[in-house]
Amino acid sequence: MIDILLPKGPKRDLSIQYGPKDKLNRRFSALSYSRVLPNGEKCDIEWLVYRKELNRVCCFCCKLLRKGHVKGLLVNEGFNDWMHLNVRLKEHETSREHVTNMAAWYECRLRFQNNQTIDKVAQRELEKEKEHWRKVLHRILLIVPFLGERNIAFRGSNCNLYQDNNGNFLGLIQMLAQFDQVMREHVDRITNDRIRDHYLGPSIQNELINLLATAIRSEIIGKIKKAKYFSVLLDCTPDISHQEQMSLIIRYVDVSSDFVSIEESFLGFLEVNDTTGQGLFDVLKDELKSLDLDIDNVRGQGYDNGSNMKGPNKGVQKKLLELNLRAFYSACGCHNLNLTLCDMAKSCRKASDFFGVIQRIYTIFAKSTKRWKILKDNIPGLTLKSLSATRWESRIDSVKAIRFQIPEIREALLQVAETDIDPCTSISIIIWYEILLAVSLISKELQLKDMLIDIAIESVQGLISFFSKYRENAFSKALEAAKEIALEMDIHPGFRTKRKIKRKRQFDEVAADASVDLQSEEESFRVNYFLPVVDQAIASLTRRFEQYQGFEKIFGFLFTSDRLRSLDHQSLMAACVNLENSLKSGE
Known part of the structure; x- marks a missing residue:
């Protein structure tokens, strides 16, 4: 076949040169595709083609319609003497063989366009077959994005139609063949061995995926460059x-x-x-x-x-x-919140032990189907959930199921084995539920598609304010709620009192040393558990989101139209100069 590098007609770029240079520093120029007639009119030489792999030009119609051996490089192996090209083109164009072949080619092309060739029946069948393959490829191409958008695997362990484990791609082909006439005919050709190239194999699937991915990526890159x-x-x-x-x-x-x-x-x-x-x-x-x-x-x-x-x-x-x-x-703002919760859980030993208790309660029931049935028989609503190892914000679902169903879960535990619940755990559940709920709400806000940095700053500042207020007055409320839960479960609403270690007083010690007022268990829990957790939350949020304050100083005056209108001329000029200095590169 002749490799036609450029299309025919006025679309050819006549300013381009092709191929390597010869010894005299010359090469084929696209200007040779046209010439000027004596009357000044430009004429396109349609029959001249450039063969890229050979770096030669030839006459298309003479090479196609020649009879026997014809002299001339333009008809046979091609011509590449670029200095004498124009002279050779004029000689060939006026030759009798070329004129005869051009006339035959024009007549043949006209008959093809009007569908008046001798083999017009075969031509109609050829067009019909081409249309069939267009429809088949259209349906195959629609299946590829369908599976890709839903993240569904294409192939199975078998690559043949109507066999087990042949994958989702071939399964959809089989389903379409039941309702679509085009795919039914295509599948019949495959199953009856009438065709060998059916465009359903793994390599074709990969090629279609790559083609669509390249097209999508090019579209995205175009949008990015435009922005x-x-x-x-x-x-x-x-x-x-x-x-x-x-x-x-x-x-x-x-x-x-x-x-x-x-x-x-x-x-x-x-x-x-x-x-x-x-x-x-x-x-x-x-x-x-x-x-x-x-x-x-x-x-x-x-x-x-x-x-x-x-x-x-x-x-x-x-x-x-x-x-x-x-x-x-x-x-990442959500990752910052996740790390803040990690810091809070590591702030004291009891905080880290608390989530171990939550996970153990889940494990007790989850490792046995009989125990899980006991749990389902006792709890009417939320079921227990395992703790997420990475997404701390999602642990609210694990805590929430226990927070509002402690009596029912205790009853289920008692049916499994005689046990008791530490009052410290009850208070921890209430505290951590309120903490995780507040963090979860902010985390979901930060993940909104239309979230702006000024709203994010306000949300984080609101969360810090919540923890500051929570530190002052939430412990007593949590303690009261824990006591109500304990009374509901018929458990003594108080902390376990540790046995006091009595030490023998030495002869040189005064009696006043032994009468020091020991800190109550309730106060000890507040000082050693509640306050470290909340203080760690405030410190971690302030440290991890302080970067937002720097961005607010640069872009803050553009966040809302109200803020922009509220600035006087001097303040607006200072804000613009600050923005310019932040975005300027050189001059």
């Missing part, structure tokens, strides 16, 4: 094959439609072998370069709180800031 500025979001996790993978998400302002919106687009997983800050940054930089995105246009970066991500000296955010000072870093 110009963007933010990068990264997170690392090992896959099932223990290969560390880093997910890349780009956040940008979508201005491609009339409705402007902030979008986040997932661009894929990046394989990582070096998990240090420098290694992760090198992978990010190479990927942005391959996507043709300028790293100088990054205006934000968001990661988790890992040292290799947020490290102030060697983390990814520091490496990026060294190249682009306008790539403002902000840690």
Whole structure:
């Protein structure tokens, strides 16, 4: 076949040169595709084609319609003497063989266009077959995004139609064949061995997935380039094959439609072998370069709180800031809340032991179907849930089930074995339920699609204010609620009194030393458990979200139109100068 590099007609770019240069520093120019007639009119040479693999030109119609051996390089192996090309083209164009072949080609092309060839019946069958394959490929292409959007596996252990475990892709093909005439005919051809290339194999599936993924990614990259500025979001996790993978998400302002919106687009997983800050940054930089995105246009970066991500000296955010000072870093707000809860649970021994008790209560019932039935017979509403190892905010579901059903769960435990519940655990349940509930509400607010940084700052400040008030007056309320639960379960509403260790008084000790008033168990619980947990919450929230205050100083005057209108000329000028200094690069 002749490889026609350029389309025929006026679409050819006549300013381009092709192929390597010869010894005299010449090569084929697209200007040769046209010539000027004596009357000054430009004429396109339709019959001239450039064969890229040979770096030669030839006459299309003569090569196609020649009879026997015809002299001339333009008809046979091709012509590449670029200095004498125009002279040779004029000689060939006026030759008798060329004129005859051109006339035959024009007539043949006209007959093809009007469907008046001798084999017009075969031509109609060919068109019918082409239309059939278009419809088949259309249906196959619709199945690929259907499975991809729902994160459903394509293949099973078998790759043949109408056999067990052949996967979801072939299963949908079989289902469509029951209702769709096009797919029924296609499947009949396959099962009756009338065709061998059916476009349903694993390699074709992978190719279709890659083609659609490339098209989607190109569309996303186009939107990002149109917006110009963007933010990068990264997170690392090992896959099932223990290969560390880093997910890349780009956040940008979508201005491609009339409705402007902030979008986040997932661009894929990046394989990582070096998990240090420098290694992760090198992978990010190479990927942005391959996507043709300028790293100088990054205006934000968001990661988790890992040292290799947020490290102030060697983390990814520091490496990026060294190249682009306008790539403002902000840690994940929900991850900050998660770490705040971790800090609170580690603030004292009893706090960490509390969640161990919650998990043990679940384990007692979950490890036996008989015990689980006893639990279901006793609790009418919420069922027990295991603690999440990573998402601390979700532990409210585990605490909530016990908080409002302590008597019923105690009764179920008594049926399993004689046991008792420590009053300290009852108070801890009430305290942690209220803490987790407050954190859960803020966490869900931070995950809203339309969440703005000023609202996030207000939410976090509101949470800090809640803990400050909770510290002053919540312990007595929690204690009263715990006493009510204890009385309901017919348990003494008081703390267990530890046995006092009596030490023999030495001869040189005065009697006043032995009469020191010991701290009550209730006060000890408040000082050693309640206050450390709440104080840790306030300190951790203040430390982990202080970065938002810095961003508020830069962008705060733009958050709302009311705030912008409230500024006088001097304050507005100062805010604009501060914003300019933060975003300026050089001049």
